[in-house]
Amino acid sequence: MKFLIIGDVIGRTGRNALKEFLPSLLKEEQPDLVIANGENSAGGFGIxxxxxxxLLSLGIDVITSGNHIWDKKEVLKFIDQEERLLRPANYPPSALGRGYGVYTKDNKKIAVINLMGRVFMGIPLDCPFRKFDEIYEELKDTVDYIIVDFHGEATSEKMAFGYYVDGRADIVFGTHSHVPTADEQILPKGTAYITDVGLTGAVHSVIGMKIEEPIQKFITGMPIKYEVATKGFLLNCLIVEIDETETKIKRVKLKKE
Structure with missing residues (x-):
């Protein structure tokens, strides 16, 4: 099976970048399942x-998220009803929504798990490592593939998690930093891994936001409202193909100034 994984979609510019690049990408690659992190897809914060x-109308099958999932309070009204929208599974059990889902494509059952790191994230969550163990024990005999979006700040935590689940998860991809890493690889026990897929949004930006505001914040130390950047279109994604004999991984960057 072939999986197309799209990094954090940032606001309207990110959605327009999907409209610019995704139709041809879907036609060329013909993936069986498309996953995108959409926690910043509405105005740069939330959904x-x-x-x-x-996002679903553009051909995305599953939308993952992270620490910004609750930024638009409207999400509280619909997240429980939408099986294709995930929030991190290591939120407390009483949190709305679901942390993983199982989706059927071509008679194959694919589990997508959303987890969030704890290092530098400032949110008191359950341990993502132990939460994976718990979910894995529940799913391992009933699904054909397990894919994890690990939403986290620290590259060390993401890499440690990748090795921790190597051979159990089929794909682990990182999100949250909005900056793509060049470490896509197949880990020793067969898991396809990348520390961060990178953003889908504006080419000229600071992690998807207009350049001037972050500069002013760093210079003055004062709180400043960020706005989504609009200059150019950028799509970062990962393509993973898994068959009975091997796993292939490819990082793709599409850009239009």
């Missing part, structure tokens, strides 16, 4: 029902 429906 709304309208934006969620728009």
């Amino acid at each position: 709304t029902k309208k934006v969620y429906d728009e």
